[in-house]
Amino acid sequence: MIVFKSWNQPICLWGVCDLFIKMELSSIRDAFDRVAKKQKVSSSKSQDVVDQVGREIEQALATIQSPHDPSTPVDQKSVLQDLKLKLDAIGAPQLLEGPQKELNASLTKYQKLIEKLLNPDISKAYRNIDFDTHLVNQIIANHFYHQGLFDLGDSIMNEAGEPDAAALRSQFLEMHQIIEAMKVRNIQPALKWVSANREKLVQIGSHIELKIHRLQFVEVLQNGTRAEALKYARTYLAPFASLNKDEFQKLMGCLLYAGRLESSPYSELLSPIHWENTTEELARQFCTLLGQSYESALSVVFAAGVEGLPTLLKLANVMAAKKPEWQAMKQLPVPVELGKEFQFHSIFVCPVSRDQGSEENPPMLLPCLHVLCKQSILKLSKNSSRTFKCPYCPAEATVQHCRQVYF
Secondary structure (H helix, E strand, C coil): CECCCCCCCCECCCCHHHHHHHHHHHHHHHHHHHHHHHHHHHHHHHHHHHHHHHHHHHHHHHHHHCCCCCCCCCCHHHHHHHHHHHHHHHCHHHHHHHHHHHHHHHHHHHHHHHHHHHCCCHHHHCCCCCCCHHHHHHHHHHHHHHCCCHHHHHHHHHHHCCHHHHHHHHHHHHHHHHHHHHHCCCCHHHHHHHHHCHHHHHHCCCCHHHHHHHHHHHHHHHHCCHHHHHHHHHHHHHHHCCCCHHHHHHHHHHHHHCCCHHHCCCHHHHCCHHHHHHHHHHHHHHHHHHCCCCCCHHHHHHHHHHHHHHHHHHHHHHCHHHHHHHHHCCCCCCCCCCCHHHCCCCCCECCCCCCECCCCCCEEECCCCCEEEHHHHHHHCCCCCCCEECCCCCCEECHHHCEECCC
């Protein structure tokens, strides 16, 4: 739940519940697979026992019902006694009881796991931290505009009394208009944006304009005439020929298969995946020029929180008796392992002090190109009062010659 300053009621962000469910889906699926496997084993063993008992009964019935000499009738009582002895030897109740107990135990564990994972008391991991309400509102608006949910974003901003989101809205609106046009294979809005931002795109090494024209060239080649495709290539692809020779030659080779590209060596160019990939790349570069990440900050925060929540809940349970200490912690006593997608920069650990770099103790580059943390350099130089020798080479330096390193 996110509560805004100007709201009387909390609002549940769309997708939050889904994120928490996805957090444990893998564990639930694995547990379900174990129960299903146990059920199959139990069923198989039970069926074997039932079949064995059935065979003994059928054999006894066959003996009783078989033709026999009237002078020597079948002793049915003896047959039934033999059957009882055989069934006792099989021990069907015991054989059925074991697998059933194992199955019941697995089902009980599965039920407890579901209750634990789908109904966690996540409030245990909550800490009283003051948030900048204006910043939080901006982040939430950014998320919904990022997703193209403009009406919802507008509603939230209006109710929260945040009038400054109009500029961000208009930028993302343009992006989604371009994306929607690309979905119906209309490249004109995309080309208009590329033309307006060509210099910036060149600076970041983008080839998005060529990729957009390649998509349209293939469309013209497949649905039009060879002459139309050649005209398009001369008009829009020729400017890229000198810097993209291999790509240009490949596209020119396609001219030999006008109208029948699906049966040519270049048939893979017809795959819809090219439109999807180019559209995604276009959206990523649009966000880059906006100074925004491709994934909204809110979605990244929630995804990281979902991944780290189990560790935080365990820590909160361990420290339940030390709640004030838990609330006052500036650094967690245990690592919270996150995936590589959440690693946005390198972490520097000073090779001398073994301290992790921070804003107060940043990594510093020595003239000899070795890197130490600032506090280590100050200790070596006696608080900048003298030159010092690098711990890893004979070079000497002063604090004034060291430069901060940014990862």
